[in-house]
Amino acid sequence: MMRNHYQIILIFFSVLILIQINPNIPLVENQAKSIQLMYQERNFSESKSIQVFLEIKNDTDFVTHGFPGNGSINNPYIIENLVINETYNYGIKIRETTKHFIIRNCEISANTWGISIYEAAPTTVCIGNNLFNNNSFKSIQILRTTHTIISENTFENSYYGSAIDLLYSNHSQIIHNQLLESNQAGISIRKSPHTNISYNNCENSSISINDESLELYQTYYVEGNLISDLEFGFFLNIKNTIISEPLYGKITLVYCQNVIIENLNFEHNSLSIFNSQQIGIRNCHFSSSDYYGIHIDESGFTNITNCEVQNAAWGINIDYSTNNLIANNSLHHCSNAGIGFFMVENSSIINNSVMNNDIRGIYTSTSQGLFIYGNYLTENGLYGGIEIGSTHYTEISNNTCLCSSANALELRNSDFLTVKYNYLQAAPSKGVHGMYISDCDHAKIFGNDVFGFKLEGLILVWSRQARIFHNHFKDNGDEAIGIGPERCSFHRIYYNIFENNNDGGGSSQASDNAQVNLWYNETTQLGNYWSDWQGEDSYQIGGSQDAEDLYPLTTPPSKTFNPEPIPSIPPQLPVDPPLNHDDAGSGEDAGDSFEKATPIVAGNYTGYITTRDEYDYYKISLESGDEIQITLSSCECADFHLQLYNPGFQLAIYNYTSGIKTVSYNITYSDDWYVVVSDFYSAGQYNFSIDVQKNDTITSTPPITTAPPTTSTPILSSVNVSFIGYCSTVLFLTLNLVLLMRYHRRRKQT
Structure with a gap:
């Protein structure tokens, strides 16, 4: 029996050596079966329960824990037949080891990672024939550990992370695993070239592969994987193609151009597009258990139209991309947002229905030049309808936002926004703010209807130089507009209608707690209409600054809605003229x-x-x-x-x-x-x-001059640094040459 045991281990590590010699050879079925011979049938009488997690921080810990083997390639340490139910930590955590080891025939359920391995030596790790159940974050995480084999494992209910996650772990083998119910990518491979992903079966989960260049993507071997009983469609560098046949459980496009995906139904799965141009996605349905319904990354000129996306964390998510159009889609019941943008430029979100998403409807961050027009948003949870963060030169117009528990628009850290002709309404006494604006300079806010919010209709904090005109604020529980207190100056508020705000017009329908704000147009000497103004003198604004509208209007000003059609081309970023000023x-x-x-x-x-x-x-x-x-x-x-x-x-x-x-x-x-x-x-x-x-001379002591800021001069210029580096290299080579000559002289003497 012992002899057979060593033979099995010898077969396994022979395969490892073969992989190392030629990393492009995938493990086809006969090779996978050879590895499977090493796995024993589970004997539950040999199993033992461990209530705390198993941690191996160095090679000696294998001996301390009493695992059989000596860590050599022919006699690896065997970690087997463990039942780990860890309620708050890792199941198995292994760090910076150099010995060979196998983890097999274990049942692992952990609150975070099932197995986490970091910087183990190449070719030393094999994880096979284990059962992972209810691991909240990642079932297997491999980081900076190359030539790892993960085979014949079963994964159930990985709710918040990947079942298998590889990062910087090239030349690995992910074969013949069964994955059930993962809310993110079941298998996530990141920056691990020369990895073989073959014959895995993913039910209600998926596969994600992400790397940095076409050349690196071409080193991956992807074969025979099933996504919900359909083929995993991994397309690399294709052009001028239409994909409309229902053959794939998931589709991933990488470095593709001019591809149309249409009329497909993705049950429990998603569509990913990386580093591609001119992709059209239309008339598709996504009911995704994946983290994304549609994910676009580092791509341009992508059009997504007439699609339905539901039940993902992010319905449509676009990162690091330009010139995208998201139009006429339905996005609902997503746990994070219907639409999300990060680092996106010159893109449009037009005429979408965004409903019943748990946290927010539309979210953008670190973007610019966006056009958000004509969308219908209702009942989008914690942060409300549209949330904008660090997004500049953006227009938000003609949207309808109905909410009962949050802000209709939440705008943060974003300059040069245009917010116009939106209809914002809360369920009676429920929605928080119509617009919450924080740290946004130079906004133009006009033509909006803001009705029935529990607190202020519009609140401005840490913002400057907004123009607020031709808006209608009605039946908001607190003031229609609240400003301040700090860094919230130089706003102009005029031609607005204030009707029955602050519980029907308490002390004032507006509040100003910052300096240098004008509640009228200084040029035309026209202010705002206040439903509770008595018809004499100015209208007093509440707050600490004793502000007032010097020219209140006797009748509501007319408010004309935007008659312009949707532009065929979204607005571009402003382009400054050349600095040839006179x-x-x-x-x-x-x-x-x-x-x-x-x-x-x-x-x-x-x-x-x-x-x-x-x-x-x-x-x-x-x-x-x-x-x-x-x-x-x-x-x-x-x-x-x-x-x-x-x-x-x-x-x-x-x-x-x-x-x-x-x-x-x-x-x-x-x-x-x-x-x-x-x-x-x-x-x-x-x-x-x-x-x-x-005039007559007035004598006074001159002020103490405050020196203007100066620019420090670098100690070494780039030329000097290059020259010093060159000299150092010459000196190093000369020294080595001298040492080599002395070495040969001594050999001749002996």
């Missing part, structure tokens, strides 16, 4: 710092600001007793700022109001003073005039 007749762009300020004298000037050129600095020589008056004008949409700094680079006076800006200041000492024009809102031309009147 600011103040200087023939170039004005300086962007105090030390680079452009010299001027009293007179009339023209300048230009862009999003890449946000500051123009000018300096003018003034004498003590002068009175300077500066007037700045531009189109209303530009909204430039005007500032005057003294010779110590300290702010003397400013004007941040809208329309024509004027500042006047009595000069208290003779020196260069600085005029600064700045803008954070949009690009455009501005005009300014400087008038200097001579």
Whole structure:
């Protein structure tokens, strides 16, 4: 019996050596059966229960735990016949070993990882004929361990992670495993080239392969895998193809171009597209137990239309991609979001139905140039209808968002947003906010209906320079608009309708707790309509700043909905004109710092600001007793700022109001003073005039100069570094040559 035992082990490690010599040879069925000979039939009388997890941190731990074998290639350590029910930790955790070992005939149920192996030596690991049940995170995790064999295992109910997860573990063999009920990819292979994935059977689970280049993808061997009794369709580098036959349980496209996938039904599974261009997905149904329904990564010009996706964590998820269209789809009952974007540019989400998703309807992060138009969203859980984070230059328009437990729109850390013509309504006394806006500068918010939310209709915190006009706020439990308290200034609020907010108009229908906000249009001298205004004097705004609407309207202003059709091409990111400015007749762009300020004298000037050129600095020589008056004008949409700094680079006076800006200041000492024009809102031309009147001399102590910031000079330039590296290399080679000559001289002497 012992002799047979050693023969079986010898056969197994002979196969390992063969794989190492030629890693491109897959384990076909006869080879897999040879490995299977090593596995004994389970003998439950030999099994023992371990209530805590098994941890092996080095080679000596195999001996400490008393496992048979000596760790050699012919006599590996055997870990077998264990029943592990670990309620809060790993089942088996093995780290940084060099000995050969086999894990076989075990039953493992753990709250996190079933088996986790990290940096074991190449060709030393085999995991076979085990049963994994109810492992919450990953059943088997292999990290930085090459030439691993995982064969003939059964996986049941891996709820929150992969059944088998390989990362940086190349030349591995994943063969003849049975996978049942995994909510993410049943088999996940990441950056593990030359891996063989063959003859695995995935019921209600899937296979995911992800690497960095076409050349690396071509090293994988994928053969005979079944996804819910259909073939796993792994397509690499195909072009000009239509896939419409119901042959596949899951489809993965890698480095493909001009492919259409249409009229398919993916029960319990998903579609993945990596590094591909011009992919069309239309008229497909996804009822996915996978983490994604449709997953797009590092691809461009993907169109997803007229599809239904349900029961995934993310219905449609797009990462690191450009120029995508998501239109006329139905996304519902997903546990995280119906649609998710991360690092996406110039893409559109149009006319989708997004309903009953557990956390949010539409989510975008770290993206720009998006167009979110005409979507219908209802009952999307914890974070509500549309959640935007770190997403700039984006338009959210003509959407309908109905909610009962969260915010209709939640916008964070995003600049230059346009939010217009949306209909936002809460179930009676349930939805939290109509719009929650945090750390978003330069937003334009107009034409929206915001009705019936439990708290504020619109709340602004840590945001600046929003224009809020032509909106209708009605029946919101707290104020229609709440601003502040900190870093929440320079907003313009005008032409809005405030109707029966704050419990029907308590002390005020709005609240302002920050400085320098205007509740009227300064140019037209028109404010907002307040249903509780008494018809005399100004309307008092609640909050700490004693703000007021100086020009309340006697009748509601007309509100026209957007008559424009859906554009055929989504809006692109703004492109700045070249910086060939002629600011103040200087023939170039004005300086962007105090030390680079452009010299001027009293007179009339023209300048230009862009999003890449946000500051123009000018300096003018003034004498003590002068009175300077500066007037700045531009189109209303530009909204430039005007500032005057003294010779110590300290702010003397400013004007941040809208329309024509004027500042006047009595000069208290003779020196260069600085005029600064700045803008954070949009690009455009501005005009300014400087008038200097001579008055009686006023003496004052000059201010202490605050030195402008300087740029440090690197100690070594790139040329110096390269030269030093070159010299070091020459010195190293010379030293080695000397040592080699001395070595040969000594050999001759002996």
